[in-house]
Amino acid sequence: GMKTDHFPSATPNLNDGLIRLSSNENAFGPSAKAVEAMKGELFNLCRYADPTTSVLKKKIAEQEGVSEDQIVVTNGSSPILFGYADWITKNGNKLVTSMATYEGVPRGAEFMGADVTYVPLDANMDFDLDAIEAAVTEETTAVYICNPNNPVGRALDPAKLNAFAKRVSQKTQVFIDEAYIEMSDGYPGNVQSSLAAEGYNVVICRTFSKIHAMAGQRLGYAIMPAAQAKEIGGKLRMGGVNYLGLVAGMASMDDHANLNKMRDMVKVERSKLTAAAEELGRPYAKNPQGNFIYMDTGMPHDQFAEKMRAQGIKVVGRTWPGYDSWSRISVGTPEETDACVKALKTVLA
Numbered sequence: 233g234m235k236t237d238h239f240p241s242a243t244p245n246l247n248d249g250l251i252r253l254s255s256n257e258n259a260f261g262p263s264a265k266a267v268e269a270m271k272g273e274l275f276n277l278c279r280y281a282d283p284t285t286s287v288l289k290k291k292i293a294e295q296e297g298v299s300e301d302q303i304v305v306t307n308g309s310s311p312i313l314f315g316y317a318d319w320i321t322k323n324g325n326k327l328v329t330s331m332a333t334y335e336g337v338p339r340g341a342e343f344m345g346a347d348v349t350y351v352p353l354d355a356n357m358d359f360d361l362d363a364i365e366a367a368v369t370e371e372t373t374a375v376y377i378c379n380p381n382n383p384v385g386r387a388l389d390p391a392k393l394n395a396f397a398k399r400v401s402q403k404t405q406v407f408i409d410e411a412y413i414e415m416s417d418g419y420p421g422n423v424q425s426s427l428a429a430e431g432y433n434v435v436i437c438r439t440f441s442k443i444h445a446m447a448g449q450r451l452g453y454a455i456m457p458a459a460q461a462k463e464i465g466g467k468l469r470m471g472g473v474n475y476l477g478l479v480a481g482m483a484s485m486d487d488h489a490n491l492n493k494m495r496d497m498v499k500v501e502r503s504k505l506t507a508a509a510e511e512l513g514r515p516y517a518k519n520p521q522g523n524f525i526y527m528d529t530g531m532p533h534d535q536f537a538e539k540m541r542a543q544g545i546k547v548v549g550r551t552w553p554g555y556d557s558w559s560r561i562s563v564g565t566p567e568e569t570d571a572c573v574k575a576l577k578t579v580l581a
């Protein structure tokens with residue numbers, strides 16, 4: 233059978249044997265330096281992580297030019313998205329975003345009773361910044377932008393997004409989820425954290441789950457106005473952050489050679505997927521900038537996912553309203569991506 237367990241697990245039965253291209257994980261695995269750093273600290277997992285959380289905050293503050301009290305650190309970035317959704321419900325209860333985008337903030341806010349306006353993507357499948365700006369009112373609590381956007385993969389023009397955020401943040405808070413930003417062409421020229429450093433009313437959210445390949449270890453952070461960081465971070469602090477994640481995250485941040493290599497490797501595998509979409513004549517969101525592509529398979533998603541599963545490939549398990557025949561497919565290792573391309577050619581021929 234196909235070798236799907238790239239990093240063989242010492243514990244049996246942890247893997248269903250499918251090639252996992254379903255969750256935008258980074259199959260290349262974490263920095264060897266991060267793994268070494270963790271090994272050196274394994275016995276210190278008896279310690280609470282608070283002092284080390286402060287060390288990470290200091291490191292992020294230096295890198296991003298913000299103050300430490302603007303930073304919230306959590307177990308993956310998902311708790312921040314949840315905490316932010318909760319914050320929305322207590323501060324006017326109105327969110328503007330697009331469909332399709334990552335559900336964390338909008339769905340979280342909806343579950344908690346917020347009023348969410350979904351502005352359609354534009355003709356390029358980008359966040360329609362002009363339409364979003366037009367949809368913002370005096371009552372709007374926040375705008376959620378995901379850049380690059382999950383599930384679409386498109387990245388916004390950095391100057392255009394920057395100007396948008398500067399204008400719109402005069403009226404409402406602009407949340408920019410940069411989960412995949414380090415994978416995008418032009419990084420770091422397209423990060424928007426300078427807005428936070430310059431005092432604009434923005435939140436910049438990042439994760440170690442994607443380019444740092446630490447999805448299972450859980451580490452993420454956000455930069456926001458200090459008072460808000462105190463409020464949101466104070467609530468999320470229950471449960472805290474894990475020690476080994478901090479150790480690995482900081483080592484990975486310092487391993488610039490690895491991060492550059494990751495960006496290149498993601499790009500190579502991603503281009504195999506877009507080439508397959510081209511060859512099969514399937515519409516897809518052009519020039520994707522994360523570790524995934526978004527394509528119209530031409531059949532109901534359940535049917536496509538089932539057919540891919542029969543070929544040993546797990547694709548995303550959900551659809552986004554209005555995109556019922558579209559599927560998000562993550563990049564894998566070279567072997568995994570090749571197997572996926574082969575499966576796509578079988579399933580969509």
Ligand code: PLP
Nearest residue numbers: 308309310334382411439441452
């Ligand atoms: N934001 C975006 C855009 C994502 O795609 C994801 C995960 O896929 C997350 C946030 C949350 O990931 P994590 O909690 O692992 O940081």
